[in-house]
Amino acid sequence: MASNKGQRRLADSSYVALPGSQRELLPNSRPAGSVDPDELTSVTVRVRPQADSGALEKQMQTIYKQPLAERQYLTHEKLREQYGARSEDFDAIEKFAVQHNLVVSHRSAAERSIVLTGKLGDLLNAFHADVHMFHHSSGTYRGRRGEIFIPRQFAGVITGIFGFDTRPKHKSPHHTRGVGSKGPGGTNGLAASEFAKRYNFPTAHNGLKLDGSGQCIGIIELGGGFNHSDLEIFFQEIAVDLPNVTAISVDHAGNNPTRRGSADGEVMLDVEVAGAVAPKANIAVYFAPNKGNGFLDAINAAVHDSDRKPGVISISWGGPEDPAEEQAIQAFHEVFMEAATLGITICVASGDHGTADLDGFHWDGKIHVDHPAVDDLVLACGGTHLASKAVAYQILP
Amino acid sequence: MSATNYFTRVHGTEGASGGTSAVAPLMASLVALLNQAKQKNKSVSLPESRERSCERYNGWNECHQEHYKGL
Numbered sequence: 001m002a003s004n005k006g007q008r009r010l011a012d013s014s015y016v017a018l019p020g021s022q023r024e025l026l027p028n029s030r031p032a033g034s035v036d037p038d039e040l041t042s043v044t045v046r047v048r049p050q051a052d053s054g055a056l057e058k059q060m061q062t063i064y065k066q067p068l069a070e071r072q073y074l075t076h077e078k079l080r081e082q083y084g085a086r087s088e089d090f091d092a093i094e095k096f097a098v099q100h101n102l103v104v105s106h107r108s109a110a111e112r113s114i115v116l117t118g119k120l121g122d123l124l125n126a127f128h129a130d131v132h133m134f135h136h137s138s139g140t141y142r143g144r145r146g147e148i149f150i151p152r153q154f155a156g157v158i159t160g161i162f163g164f165d166t167r168p169k170h171k172s173p174h175h176t177r178g179v180g181s182k183g184p185g186g187t188n189g190l191a192a193s194e195f196a197k198r199y200n201f202p203t204a205h206n207g208l209k210l211d212g213s214g215q216c217i218g219i220i221e222l223g224g225g226f227n228h229s230d231l232e233i234f235f236q237e238i239a240v241d242l243p244n245v246t247a248i249s250v251d252h253a254g255n256n257p258t259r260r261g262s263a264d265g266e267v268m269l270d271v272e273v274a275g276a277v278a279p280k281a282n283i284a285v286y287f288a289p290n291k292g293n294g295f296l297d298a299i300n301a302a303v304h305d306s307d308r309k310p311g312v313i314s315i316s317w318g319g320p321e322d323p324a325e326e327q328a329i330q331a332f333h334e335v336f337m338e339a340a341t342l343g344i345t346i347c348v349a350s351g352d353h354g355t356a357d358l359d360g361f362h363w364d365g366k367i368h369v370d371h372p373a374v375d376d377l378v379l380a381c382g383g384t385h386l387a388s389k390a391v392a393y394q395i396l397p
Numbered sequence: 398m399s400a401t402n403y404f405t406r407v408h409g410t411e412g413a414s415g416g417t418s419a420v421a422p423l424m425a426s427l428v429a430l431l432n433q434a435k436q437k438n439k440s441v442s443l444p445e446s447r448e449r450s451c452e453r454y455n456g457w458n459e460c461h462q463e464h465y466k467g468l
Contacts, residue, residue, distance in 0.1 A: 182411065183404075183411070184404035185404075187412070187413060188404050188411050188412055188413055189401075189402040189403050189404040189405070189412065189413030189414065189415075190402055190403065190404055191403075191404045192403055192404075192419075192422075192423055192426070195398070195399055195403070195423065196423075196426070196427075199398065201427055201430060202430055202431070202434060205434035206434075208433070208434065208436070210430040210433050210434055211430075211433075212426065212429045212430060212433060213433060214433060214436075215429040215432055215433050217422075217425050217426065217429050219422065219425075227408065230406050230407065230408065230409065231406075233406060234405075234406040237406070237411075238404065257408070259408070264407055264408065265405070265407050265414065266418060268405055268406065268407045269403065269405050269407075269414050269418055269419055269422070270418070270421070270422045271422075272403075272404075272405055272406070273403060273419055273422040273423050273426065274422040274423075274425055274426045274429075275426075276426075277423065277426035277427065277429075277430070278426040278429040278430055278433075281426070281429045281433075311428070311429065311432045312425045312428040312429055312432065313425070314421045314422040314424075314425035315421060316416075316417070316418035316419075316421045316422070345425075345428045347421045347422070347424040347425045347428065348421060349416070349417035349418050349420060349421040350417050351417060352400070352416045352417055352418075379424060381398070381417055381420040381421045381423075381424050382400075382417055382420065383398070383399070383400020383401070383415070383416065383417045383419075383420050384398060384399055384400065385399055385400070385401050386399035386401075386402070
């Protein structure tokens with residue numbers, strides 16, 4: 001029944017296809033039935049900027065043509081005023097949302113995003129899409145096929161809708177071995193502060209001790225959490241001051257440490273590495289759900305956080321780029337462009353599986369690049385192996 | 398940057414961890430130090446970083462001294 005309804009919706013002539021919204025299922029997905037129309041769901045609707053298309057890119061290029069010493073980045077306020085969303089666009093979407101029993105749970109002109117929450121059935125009545133449940137080796141997920149259709153009145157206004165599909169993003173795998181609590185050294189590995197020493201990271205400049213003071217490092221996490229007690233012991237053991245770590249909720253996710261083997265390992269690794277090298281920096285951890293719109297929303301929240309103003313953002317999550325999903329690739333790219341105009345560097349793990357970008361169990365036999373590391377406006381971070389105490393570089397096999 | 402052998406503590410268990418997951422925050426912390434050296438809460442520009450690859454320098458100390466000229 002849900003499928004027939006979906007077909008009727010897709011044929012509605014008052015709706016038009018959202019450009020770039022074509023999406024395919026994960027390879028080897030198997031049908032798992034209809035979606036639950038009563039499921040409470042949120043989608044993020046991204047809208048056009050105030051300025052003409054291409055203006056932001058020109059702005060970025062102008063900034064980066066300036067000599068480094070004279071470079072003037074945009075402030076958050078200027079970026080929002082010049083390139084943020086138009087309030088009349090948001091107002092029209094809000095009015096439309098109310099007519100479909102949807103609640104506006106977040107609205108940000110700077111992020112050019114408005115988050116609509118409600119029953120999945122109501123969301124699919126508002127924006128038409130072919131959405132069903134599917135089984136996959138990575139777990140059962142809500143999958144979207146084909147294009148999203150939006151009311152004709154929003155053609156050219158809405159540039160992306162994210163959240164109907166719940167397939168998770170991967171994290172770069174990390175393997176922790178060890179059973180004790182004896183501090184760094186030996187099989188327990190080295191503190192990141194030790195790596196910083198071996199790589200000759202700067203420790204002072206013009207008499208100024210470099211420890212991250214006055215800086216904010218943003219960290220994106222799609223699950224898991226950190227334990228403060230673990231951090232206290234960790235930093236005591238490596239003889240580094242405990243950094244100030246803050247958890248920020250995006251799309252109702254939060255700092256939620258659970259158990260060994262979960263995403264907690266990723267979160268702790270990120271915080272412990274960043275904090276060990278720059279202990280006086282504020283570390284802002286943006287937690288978002290690992291599904292649908294969470295990833296984009298978390299990066300968007302960090303880039304446009306005008307209170308904490310992270311100067312650099314670390315992302316250790318990603319997955320094989322899906323060239324078919326243009327709206328997502330474009331939306332991420334636009335947010336990275338906004339970060340560039342603000343002077344924010346985005347560091348992204350490039351993945352640990354070479355050209356497969358998936359472990360052997362999940363690999364489809366094709367070559368992939370990792371997204372968002374592949375975006376040309378981020379700093380993709382690959383890995384080598386430090387073989388000795390001397391500064392040395394060796395490509396991993 | 399090394400992607401192996403990072404000391405971590407998770408749920409009371411300590412051990413070595415890694416992956417490119419470790420490199421992203423390591424690079425981020427380096428950028429934070431460089432930003433602090435510039436004495437502004439702004440980032441080192443990515444194109445500039447690319448243009449001035451530090452591989453030709455003898456480690457970061459020499460590299461960042463060159464990088465800061467004229468700041």
